Amino acid sequence: MHFGDPHDGHVSDLEWSLDWRFEQMLQKLKKYDLQVFAQMVALQQFGDPDIGNLTTEKKRVLIDCCRNAIVAAMIQETDRP
Amino acid sequence: MTNFVETFPLAYLEGGHGDSLSIELYRLWKRGGGGFDERLLMFAPHLILMDARAEPGDSPQILYSGDKTLATTVFGADWATADSDMRGSINSGFRRVVSAGYHAAIENRAPQYELISAELPLSSERVLEVRYERLLLPWHTRSGTQQLSCYANPIEILLKSDGSYDSLPLPSFRRSPDRYQ
Numbered sequence: 001m002h003f004g005d006p007h008d009g010h011v012s013d014l015e016w017s018l019d020w021r022f023e024q025m026l027q028k029l030k031k032y033d034l035q036v037f038a039q040m041v042a043l044q045q046f047g048d049p050d051i052g053n054l055t056t057e058k059k060r061v062l063i064d065c066c067r068n069a070i071v072a073a074m075i076q077e078t079d080r081p
Numbered sequence: 082m083t084n085f086v087e088t089f090p091l092a093y094l095e096g097g098h099g100d101s102l103s104i105e106l107y108r109l110w111k112r113g114g115g116g117f118d119e120r121l122l123m124f125a126p127h128l129i130l131m132d133a134r135a136e137p138g139d140s141p142q143i144l145y146s147g148d149k150t151l152a153t154t155v156f157g158a159d160w161a162t163a164d165s166d167m168r169g170s171i172n173s174g175f176r177r178v179v180s181a182g183y184h185a186a187i188e189n190r191a192p193q194y195e196l197i198s199a200e201l202p203l204s205s206e207r208v209l210e211v212r213y214e215r216l217l218l219p220w221h222t223r224s225g226t227q228q229l230s231c232y233a234n235p236i237e238i239l240l241k242s243d244g245s246y247d248s249l250p251l252p253s254f255r256r257s258p259d260r261y262q
Contacts, residue, residue: 033222036118037145040125044148045162049122065162069144072132073226079134080225 015056022059025066026051032073034066041065084178084199088185091192094216099194100234102127103216107192110218115190117220117228124232126150133187133219133227140176140183141229143167151213151233155201172202179215186217186229193217210239210246 029035039049045061046054054062093099094107102124109120121128126149131141146153146161152171153161160170168176178199186193194216201209214234221227240247 031224032226033117033224034226036121037130037228039119039122040128040130040145040147043122043125044145065145068132068142069130069228072134072142072144072228073224076133076226 018056018059018063021063022054025063025070028070028073029066032070032077034069034073037069038062038066085197086179086182086199087196088182089194089196091194094192094194100214100216103194103214103232103234106216106218106230106232107194110192110220115218115220117222117226121220121230127232129231129233131183131229131231133229135180135183135187137184138177138180139173140168140171140180141187144228150231151211151235154235155203155209155211155238175199175201182215182217183229186219187227190219192219206242208241210237210241211235212237 029038035051038051041062042051042054042058043049045065046058051062089099091107094104097104106124109124113120126147128145128147129143129150129152130145131143133141135141143152146167148158148161150161152167156167156170160167179197182193182195185191195214196212197215198210198212201211203209213236216232216234218230218232219227220230238248
C-alpha cells in the first residue's frame with residue numbers, strides 16, 4: 001500500500017478503508033436509530049454490546065452483520081410517503 | 082403431518098398465560114408503545130429481527146438471529162452470523178406456511194401470537210416436524226425504521242429421517258427475566 005491509495009490492492013483489506021467504512025456505518029446507524037441493533041449484534045458476536053472501542057477485525061464483522069439492516073432501513077425510508 | 086397455524090388472542094398474554102418470556106416481551110412492547118430501545122438487549126439471544134417488508138406468501142428477510150433462538154438451534158451458529166442469506170436457507174414451502182402472521186403483524190402494526198405446527202424440510206431425506214408458539218412484535222425506531230421481532234418457544238421437535246422419528250431436546254427457554262442472557 002502506498003499512502004493509502006485506494007486503487008492499490010484490495011480496498012476492503014486496507015485498514016484506513018475499513019475505519020472509514022465503519023465510521024460511515026456508525027453515521028447510518030445513528031441516522032436510522034439502529035444503534036441498539038448494532039449492540040445486539042456486538043453482544044452476540046463479541047459477548048459485549050459496546051461498539052465504541054472495537055478492533056479492526058471486530059469492525060469488519062460488525063459492518064458485515066449490520067449491512068442488511070441498514071439497507072432495509074434505507075429502502076423503508078425511500079418507500080415512505 | 083398437517084401444517085397449521087392457530088392465532089391466539091392477545092388477551093391470552095395480557096392475562097398472564099402462555100410462555101413467560103412471551104409475556105415479558107409483550108409487556109415490554111406494550112409499555113414502550115413498540116419503541117425499539119436498549120431494553121430489548123436483555124432479550125436479544127432469544128430474538129430474530131426481521132425487515133418489516135415481505136413479498137406475498139413469504140417471510141421477511143432475517144437481519145439478526147440470537148444464539149438461543151429456535152432457528153439458530155436448528156440451522157447452527159454459522160447460519161446466524163455475518164451477512165449470510167439466512168432466510169434463503171429456510172425451505173420456501175415452510176416459509177409460505179408461516180408467512181401470514183408476519184404480514185398481519187406488519188400490516189396491522191400489532192403483535193401476533195400463534196401456535197404453529199409445520200414440516201420443515203432440511204434436505205431430501207431429513208424433515209423436522211416442529212410445533213412452537215410464536216410471538217411477533219412490530220417495533221419502530223424514533224427515525225421511523227421498522228423491524229419485526231420473532232420469538233419462538235418450541236413445544237416439540239421431531240426429526241424424521243429414513244422413515245424413523247427422533248425427538249430432539251428442546252432448548253431451555255422458560256427462565257426468569259434476569260436470566261435471559
